[in-house]
Amino acid sequence: MLFGSNDRSVAAEEAFTNRQAQWQAVVAALADHLQRVASPSFDVEDLASARHNILVGHGVGGIGKSTLSRKIEASLAHRQDRPAQWDAPSWPTERILPVRIDLARSTGTDFEHVVLSIRLAIAALGRPMPAFDLALRRHWERNHPGEPLEEYLRRGGMLSRFSNAVNLPQQMQSALADVAQALTLPGTVGGAVGQLTTALVGALRERRQTVRALAGCTRLADILEAEPDLETLSFATHLLAWDLAQLPADQQITPVILFDTFEDVGDRTNRDLERLLQRIVWLMPNAMFVITGRNRLQWAEDGLQGQLDWTGPTAWPGLAGHVPGSRGRSGPTARQILIGDFSPEDCDDHLARRLTRSGQPLIDENLRRAIAARSHGLPLYLDLAVMRFLEIRRSGRAPQLADFGGFPALISRTVSDLTTDERHVLRSVSLLDAFSVPLATQVAGLAHDAAALRLTERPFIRDEPAGLWPFHLHQVVRSAIRHAEDHTDDRWSPQDWQRAAMRALTALGHEWSHGPRRDRAMLIGCLRQGLRLARDFSLELDWLTEAAFSYVGDSVWEPLAPPAQDHEADAALNTPAEALVETLSALARRQREHRAHTVTRLTTIIDCNLLPAELHEMALYYRAKAYRDIGHSQDSRRGYQQVADGAGRLAPAARRGLAQAARLAGDFPTAHTAAQTLGWEGRHQRVLGDLWWLQGEPERAAVAYLAGRTEAEQHANSGEAAHNQALRALAVAFFDPHQADDEIDLAHQLLANLDLRATTINAAIAALIRDAGNPALDDRIHTLRTELDLAGLASMTPTLELAAAFHQAVLADHDALAATLSRLREQTRNGDYAYYADIAHFMAGLPLEAPSPAQWIDGADPTRQRWRSLVTARRAHLGTLR
Structure with a gap:
């Protein structure tokens, strides 16, 4: 750093950052060791007992292992050299004799050198x-x-x-x-x-x-x-x-031998030097060993018998407990610790103290924050960023955030001690957000899992045992491999990346369609990774078409859109994959944005005409639904009719949309006749339920919704089950408030893990109807009006006003009802839901001078009587409560 600038006012210093947890592990391990050695039962010549005189710190290259090792040595040798954040140990440091030995190949250290170093350190005793x-x-x-x-x-x-x-x-x-x-x-x-x-x-x-x-x-x-x-x-x-x-008791000392850069000792097939070093650890049980390197030690694995002298969990209990997908045991006896990433605060501290002028950080706060975010806590990235900062500064311009992207050195540092197959697997899995060993092997195009298995033991592989796929690359390592310029001898060409992406997409499709786990989580996981691959590498859609229909069929709407590419988010669509990503993104986001935005986004996709026919119909169908939601009935009907005429897989759903359009217009007989032909695919029971409660027969509607929920559960369609249950709660709320409590609770349970905005609002409207006749509903009604406006769900607003009218009819609040009727007439000027004003009159027992053109299934008078009976029944119910 000092030689990177002519500006002598710039001060460069080693910036050591906290690592308090690792120091505490050293202190705890050394305290335990001192206690064992001091025990009367301890025998230095005992070669059979398990060994506890070791602590291993492993982590990705550039994480700060060597700096930590040097700081530990200094802290044990001289109390005043201990970082301020580190607690003081409880033992006298003069009884501790640290010696640090760097095993890096570049130092030329051999076994003789190791033994001599230990003996030379002990020479300080003068004996x-x-x-x-x-x-x-x-x-x-x-x-x-x-x-x-x-x-x-x-x-x-x-x-x-x-x-x-x-x-x-x-x-x-x-x-x-x-x-x-x-x-x-x-x-x-x-x-x-x-x-x-x-x-x-x-x-x-x-x-x-x-x-x-x-x-x-x-x-x-x-x-x-x-x-x-x-x-x-x-x-x-x-x-x-x-x-x-x-040695006499007053001269007893405890050597603490620090082996650093242990990954350079050898590889997994050549353990000659490792065997010699392991003998030192085993044969010197009164010395404490702190080993740092990229990889965890495998000494506790039985499979190494014959390669090393002492192996297995009985010999090395503190090193045991690691299984694929686990970072080892935790607790006071665990002696393998992962040296992890810096926290955001530590990253900022590191950058602030690395380069200074007059005691002030040379890198400004905003740039430090941005670099820290891109580093994902990797110290090597921070140091490379500091060097690039100086390099750009020498050119005479001010460094900008865009200057700090990938660093080729990250690649070389990461792959330096990997075998050819391991490097091949590493590059392959950098295409994936997460992976398993079999998936990694398929994406790499290898015939055996060995390289993938070895790779999962590396510290730059993070693991989440509870995840769909247990492994993922350290984010900054992944970013470097994917985006930094690769100067290694076995670097990949663009064609290599393209072939790997095709293998990855095929492997993900196999995971979804033939893997051991074929559930919603697997579908979403495969879609998220597959969509990004298809988009970024312009791949054929292949299995993504079928997966897209499975996704929309469940009506759950988890967010799917992969991270945006470098170009602007509103850039023109150029490939079918980009169009499919945008389609599914629009469908998921409509649960959180105004439906008019959904119409605009889907119209752009439809106009680009990139999707194959069946996916093109998907965009048409959901645009028709969005048109209905914002009150554009004619546009909605045209879209439904176009999809129905296409006779594709969404034709039953489109016919349901046409039946619902007839219902909105008040043509109930036509809607009823159409419902008989829809079947499960057209959600016939839900269509019938929507008809029956409007006729003043909520009990009959509740039965239909229950049948619809049961069908949905039989088809494992959680979204449709939640739809039916929320509507069943709404129907039951009209005639039985007590039962409605349970139905609303069940609706919320079914909605717990779903993102269904309209259905959630239906459940809230059901709660209003349940509470009709009780005071203090006005605020809740106003809140729901606002939410519907923000969501662009104009088609649901009349139902909310009808719930308010029921409440006002029960209270005989004619002034409030008159205001509600005025809002209903305004909302239904286009003809849809015009009969809601009729129902409000029926509820209140008011004469209807200008009825809508609604065609009631069994006539207007029976419908009026049923609605009025529901109001009088509620009044009677409230009277018994008083």
């Missing part, structure tokens, strides 16, 4: 570690003949890192001298390490008193006799643990 030092000296002379250890340490730079490194050769020499003296060997020991170890092994085997100080180390002789190679050196760390355990 030889006799058992281990003997084994180390023997290993060194055999594997580095003629090369003094001091020279090696000096050349490798280790002397500068470990302040007491210069003392290690002397400490080793002291250990050798002490053993030589105990064995009364003549001469100098420097050139006689082989002779010395032979003599020592003999003395140990013979249990001589002269070597009683080392005789307690039961495995020393075996290690000194073994071939001094790397395998033996790894086992020799057991001797170092034993040496530490022999």
Whole structure:
């Protein structure tokens, strides 16, 4: 950062952000470790007991694992270096000896380097570690003949890192001298390490008193006799643990060994170095190990038997508990923690402190907020954004939000340690919002699940076990792979992306039509992902046509529209997929916007003529419904007739619309005759129910609505069931307020997970009718009038006014009724619902001087008597309550 600008007033600093939860996990794990080691039952030579001396932090590349590792080391070494947000540990830090070892390939660290680093850190105690030092000296002379250890340490730079490194050769020499003296060997020991170890092994085997100080180390002789190679050196760390355990109580220390960049140790098929490192962890149970890397450790999995020395949940209980779709166990004994994303507040703090001038953030607040949102909490993205900020600033212009999109470095950092197949799967699933292992394999076009299974274990894969598909990519990683310029050797061409999109669309169609779960949730999940793929890659609609009809058939209307593309939302439609996305979006959004907007949107789709015939009819049919809702009856009838004449799959629904149009006009006999031919597809029972209550026969209507609800439930159509139940509640409310309570409650239960605005308002009107005759209904009526106006549901307003008229007739409030009749006449000037004014007169027992042209099924007089009886029955009911 400092070399990114000539402006010396710009200050760049490392911005470490909180990570308090991870520090608390370290503190808890170390406290537990200290308690175990201090127990009288603890035995450093016990090689059978489970190991609890490990904590693993894993996370996506660039999440801040190495920074966290460095901060932990500094905090354990020096109390004053602990970040202010981190609580102070309860143990004295002088009894803790941290050593951090970066295992990154770029550092050139090998196993010898690891072992030497641990021993050099312990050299700070100023004491030889006799058992281990003997084994180390023997290993060194055999594997580095003629090369003094001091020279090696000096050349490798280790002397500068470990302040007491210069003392290690002397400490080793002291250990050798002490053993030589105990064995009364003549001469100098420097050139006689082989002779010395032979003599020592003999003395140990013979249990001589002269070597009683080392005789307690039961495995020393075996290690000194073994071939001094790397395998033996790894086992020799057991001797170092034993040496530490022999220290006097007042000199006891606990090494905390931090292995960073553990993903560079090897891969899932080459675990040679990992096996050596695991031995250190197992054979040094009195040391605490904090491992950070991209991937969770698999040591607790039984399937690794033979590849590593100690495996399974019995050996590593704190590492156990991970299953596909889970991030591992939680709780005090869990020792694998996911190092997650920054919070929005932490992102802003990071950006504010990364670059400053005169103590003030160089990046302004609005730009910081926008960058933080695009980063989805990934620290690497924040640092790349800071570098781009400086780069743009050098060019002489002010950085803008548009400058901060995808970063190619995110791709290279993400895929660097993946196999070829894993990278292929990764790019494939970046096309999906969520996926399962089988779905990922199909989209990648692979024959086996292995690569997808391995990929799900990576930290940039998030999991939601309760989700329809359990896995999804970290959003910023997904965005980078999909949109940033890819410079990797195996990057995909546009044709590769197109083929992958086609595979993905086909796989989603198979999930919906042949998968183990064929319910509404699966339909919606497949449609949401499939519509976006078809739109973004201009694919054929294929199974999306059938899925679209399944979607509209249930009348639930969950939001479906995928995120908008880069072009404006009102840009011209160019492909059938774009037209279908817009169609289904318009149908879902009509539950939350004025129906006039629905008419406009559907007209645009119809005029572009991109949809195949049956989907074109879908747009025509729902535009006809929207026309009816806003009171354009003639336009509505023409649309219904056009669809009915087409004899497609929506023809029964269109014939129902025509029957309903006859009902709105007051031609009840025609509507009744048409209902007999509609069947389930035309919702005949609902049409009959709509007819019967208008004739003053709500009991008969309630029976029809119940039959309609039962049919809908048999066809698993929750939307239609809710429609019928809300209307049944409305009918029952006229003649039995007590029963209406239960019917309204059931309607709300059926509507709980549905987005059906008109049906919800019907349930509210039912509640008004139930409460007719009780005071204080005016406010509720006014609220519903406003809601209907906002929704553009003009066709429902007369029903609300009729409910008000029933209430006013029960109260004999003729002034209020006169106002309601005036509103009804105004609302029904086009001829639809004109008979509602007739019914209001029937209810109040008023003479009707200018009746509508309505054709009552059994005549006007019987209808008048029935409506008047409902009013008088309500008055009697209210009288009994008083």
